[in-house]
Amino acid sequence: MAKPKIEPRLPKGMRDFLPGDMLKRDYVFGVVREVFHLYGFEPLQTPVLELYETLMGKYGEDAEKLIFRAQHPGGKEELALRYDLTVPLARVVGQYQSDITLPFRRYQMSPVWRGERPQKGRYREFYQCDMDIAGAAGQDADAEIVALIVTVLRRLGFARFSVNLNNRKLLTAVGVYAGVDGAALSELYRSIDKFDKIGADGVRDELIRRGLSPEVVEKIMRLITVDLPRDEKLDFLDEMMGEIPIAREGINELRDVQTNLRRLNVPDDNYGFDFTMVRGLGYYTGPIFEAIIPDGDVGSVAGGGRYDDLVGLFRGETIPTTGGSLGIERIIDVVKQFGLFPDHITGTVVQTLVTVFDDSTRPDAVALAGELRAGGVRTELYLQDKPIGKQIGYADKKGILIVAVLGADEIASGVVKFKRLKDGTEITVARAEAAQAVKNLLV
RNA sequence: GUGGCUAUAGCUCAAUUGGUUAGAGCGGUUGAUUGUGGAUCAACAGGCUGAGGGUUCAAGUCCCUUUAGCCACCCCA
Structure with a gap:
């Protein structure tokens, strides 16, 4: 540097x-x-x-x-x-x-x-x-x-x-x-x-x-x-x-x-x-x-x-x-x-971070980010090449409430997994319902 | 514009009456952990001690100058 x-x-x-x-x-x-x-x-x-x-x-x-x-x-x-x-x-x-x-x-x-x-x-x-x-x-x-x-x-x-x-x-x-x-x-x-x-x-x-x-x-x-x-x-x-x-x-x-x-x-x-x-x-x-x-x-x-x-x-x-x-x-x-700020005023505008495992899953991760945005979810796509743990740590540090996990297994079955970081809740939903699922988790 | 206080790592602070190589926590990076964060542990990176001059065998420490920041006054938001 x-x-x-x-x-x-x-x-x-x-x-x-x-x-x-x-x-x-x-x-x-x-x-x-x-x-x-x-x-x-x-x-x-x-x-x-x-x-x-x-x-x-x-x-x-x-x-x-x-x-x-x-x-x-x-x-x-x-x-x-x-x-x-x-x-x-x-x-x-x-x-x-x-x-x-x-x-x-x-x-x-x-x-x-x-x-x-x-x-x-x-x-x-x-x-x-x-x-x-x-x-x-x-x-x-x-x-x-x-x-x-x-x-x-x-x-x-x-x-x-x-x-x-x-x-x-x-x-x-x-x-x-x-x-x-x-x-x-x-x-x-x-x-x-x-x-x-x-x-x-x-x-x-x-x-x-x-x-x-x-x-x-x-x-x-x-x-x-x-x-x-x-x-x-x-x-x-x-x-x-x-x-x-x-x-x-x-x-x-x-x-x-x-x-x-x-x-x-x-x-x-x-x-x-x-x-x-x-x-x-x-x-x-x-x-x-x-x-x-x-x-x-x-x-x-x-x-x-x-x-x-x-x-x-x-x-x-x-x-x-x-x-x-x-x-x-x-x-x-x-x-x-x-302390009068409403709960939705956090340290970031990002509602969900789409994680990327490796180059093989990247195309689907990019596509998911696009789908979530089209569904009105404020979405960040992870842009570096780091282990999944680092990516979740990044989301946590930045105050992003939800991460999307999209590995080979999920891609194969046409689903995506979301994890809510504050309590560890994980849900798996069909790609078509992804945006709505994030909104439900945010409440 | 007037007066006071302070200046050490990105941030908050240590460093015996002036005494060897200026330390810690937090933060950062990496690893323990190649499909799961916060905790813990380890390593690494990061400093011309604000700048300039002086005193001294020796200055982060004492003196002078300067710059910046903070606080109070004036005035205002």
Whole structure:
């Protein structure tokens, strides 16, 4: 065997997915895709590369430093790898005005690239899984997104989880209520955003350190940490801040979302309100949400909200949009952690391995493989010249559940023997019934 | 971008206060077993100890530089 001359290496922050892993990922992607279709979302694919000018100015200065540039020698266009799926959506909505009818529901599951420093659960290439409704201003649209995410998580086998709702307008209102003006407001967001990490006391300390008076901080904390049954939380905020117009708006929107969730028959246990939830400093303008799995080792597994200002950028008008993003990489991790993969998700696609004794039986083995495939059985033909024991060992190692044994005796009598490896069961059947026999053994 | 930790076989790790020829398990190949896998046993293959420099009679071990990986922060998914 030749010694490899080139050190096999991967670029920083990039991953390979070997077959065993890919099958698990594909399963999760498959469930998600099904639910997207169930909710009437259409697939969209956009190029990996965008014009640099398309991405510029959409993410802020810090983020733009993380955009991968892509050039080829002599290329005249300034190109970059897409940084997320939302800006490409906005471009598409602006570009195909005659082909796209609003409201436009689309989903996209694609990799994006960010030149960040890799860390646990953070990569330079990772999949995003976005669903958005462009051109729908009402809270029935927001509720559709939340309901979709609840359905995805339930179909994947999670029972205990909660989609927590908040509204950017309420966060702004809290600032107004506490007398924090525009400039300090993003500081306020930033501190509150750390709530799940540093707790109530941590946020309190940080707000005081940022120069807010202890009285103001207490007012804020009382609002955002309200500890009441879910259906009384909004009433409480209404009492406290109902006079503030922006608060009024935010509360009404959340009530509207809740009404629609009930109508959509979303299980009561799977959503709630969390007024400490901020969702970063990004472009959200209305209701926001985040899905948490209590016993999962990761933070939120999905999130999103309403962002009315971005999608219209490429069209010179406002297009109210709401959407969400499944943290598909994290979801895959938690599905693994909880062992929620169905039994048929094994380490291989192969359902049966056709073994080959020697050159004299090979023609029949090849023919059998063809017959099994014609009968819908995912079949691998053994391709090396090894003893039968090795061939079975190969199947076992690879996780193939059934091997076909076809020696001179079986050929002479027109039959084939199948062995199920997990319990050693052997059956002999006529060649014509081979495919059906494998399917029966698989059950 | 800031800070901390680590780097020895494909993988996970050993190697006494610096001391002869750097070991083991797993994985791989072959055999015990030329019509039956997992277990066991044996053999074989696999290393410039991340790279470069320094200290020393002697460096995997100590020092410096560099690269890479991991972790935390920032930010985010």
